[in-house]
Amino acid sequence: MGRSPCCEKAHTNKGAWTKDEDQRLIDYIRAHGEGCWRSLPKAAGLLRCGKSCRLRWINYLRPDLKRGNFTDEEDELIIKLHSLLGNKWSLIAGRLPGRTDNEIKNYWNTHIKRKLISRGIDPQTHRPLKETAAMASATSTIAAPTELDFRNAPKSNFIKTPSSLEFKHNEFQLKSNADSLEEPNCTASSGMTTDEEQQQQQLHKKKQYDNPSDGEELNLELSIGISSTDSSRVSSANSAESKPKLGNNNFQFLEQAMVAKAVCLCWQLGFQTSEICSNCQNPNGFYRFCRPLDS
DNA sequence: AACGTTTACAACCGCCCCAAT
């Protein structure tokens, strides 16, 4: 017993969208807003599947999309984010204002993969190709979860309950991934160190986490967790009256919490000299991800 | 000019998550 289809496929158009279809969709969403994709096609007079409408809007028609070539800064940002998040294109897109997950995914597959390979870097592991090949030919007996296991795990595996302890834990894990980006030959994931050495490394990472100014650590503010200074903000955001309407998904909640405090990532990475860069300002003048800190 | 190959990207498919019932 399968699920009923999301729409009546026998009476829907497929393939490229026409200008008329685009205009109908734009007009309808301007008048009624996004949402209820299942009923939208009929209401808008479109012979399309609701999902198709959603995709067309999100990936192509949305007014705040930034069209055109990716900049070198965006390239590097995507590479860094991918090394931390893996193929979580929607999360990566969330950090690139005006870009969609589909766009970034396509760009990754057509450009960045080749770019990394030409640099001698494995696009999946972000490690030197030689090292990856050596690891592949080595044993498959590693029992401990790898960075990739973590990155590719379903979202639901990351956080089950919104306790602050778990937020911290997950933040620490992502910080560790950031470390591995900076230290591609780190031994922690090779499984070659003693327990004591690993403990020391963990302590070192924890120390860096507690006091980021201690080093040149990459801090993308990407972590699933929230820094201690934000915890009060988060707890109020999680209160009944301010809870996101989109559901209790912890990721959504955390994303919103992060956005609430967001400072331009380009600036954080040193790509821009001011806290709000032109990349992060959409055509409507709103800062989707670069709002100045609340005072 | 004709043809084959490669590239780029829009669109689709199927699965998963989660709120509502």
Add this chain to the structure above:
DNA sequence: TATTGGGGCGGTTGTAAACGT
């Protein structure tokens, strides 16, 4: 508690454009 349906996501496919021979 189980079921259902809507929305979201990542992987894959289809195809037009660009390029090479």
